[in-house]
Amino acid sequence: MSVGLYELLLLAHVLLFVYWLGADLAVLYSARYVADPTLSLQTRETVSQIMAFVDLFPRLSVPLIGAVGASLGVMSGEFLFGTLTLVALWAIAGVWVTLNLWLYLNRGNPLRTAPWRRFDVAWRSFIGTGVLLAGLVALAGAGVTDNRSLALKLVVFSAAVFLSLVLRRVFMPFRPALQRIASGAGGDADVAIMQRTLSRTRPIVLGIWALTVAAAALGLWQPV
Numbered sequence: 001m002s003v004g005l006y007e008l009l010l011l012a013h014v015l016l017f018v019y020w021l022g023a024d025l026a027v028l029y030s031a032r033y034v035a036d037p038t039l040s041l042q043t044r045e046t047v048s049q050i051m052a053f054v055d056l057f058p059r060l061s062v063p064l065i066g067a068v069g070a071s072l073g074v075m076s077g078e079f080l081f082g083t084l085t086l087v088a089l090w091a092i093a094g095v096w097v098t099l100n101l102w103l104y105l106n107r108g109n110p111l112r113t114a115p116w117r118r119f120d121v122a123w124r125s126f127i128g129t130g131v132l133l134a135g136l137v138a139l140a141g142a143g144v145t146d147n148r149s150l151a152l153k154l155v156v157f158s159a160a161v162f163l164s165l166v167l168r169r170v171f172m173p174f175r176p177a178l179q180r181i182a183s184g185a186g187g188d189a190d191v192a193i194m195q196r197t198l199s200r201t202r203p204i205v206l207g208i209w210a211l212t213v214a215a216a217a218l219g220l221w222q223p224v
Helices: 005-034 041-076 083-105 110-139 148-171 174-183 188-221
Strands: none
Touching (some): 005 188, 041 148, 174 188
């Protein structure tokens, strides 16, 4: 069997799904140790740094999954748009990847990154809305694909993007509480905030996993 560009992109698509799911699992599992008051502050800070690094992988995987998936759809003839649109999608993914890398590298400077984090939220909302509309129009029979499974996959993928925004919002109190503890100004109330935040994020993460698995199944099995 010869391995061409299509097969390599298909492998990359699968691996990106794996990195998305696996890294999210690692972040969720590690967060419990950051919120554990029985561990030393140094240990918790170290785990927090590891979390930030691992969390980078799903942030990079999401835009690349979209670009790689679009390439596969065009090459297989399932997506009804041309090279210029595909190039534009890769350019969007490149901007998104670059932004996530920049935010990670500058995470120690919240004043510098704050406006760009707000932009990232708006950007994700814009992308999620665009993908949702594309999927709904395609399901109505007048969109980017005649394949209903792929159209439904776009809708499911957009739902995962929106749910990731909900996750980010719910998780917001966690890091400030950890920073207060690290500075010596925190106490039991901050530990309670961190633990409560984790309990609220678990069902959201499970929802993202379920949507991600559903999107992968729709692409592989195409049952609709």
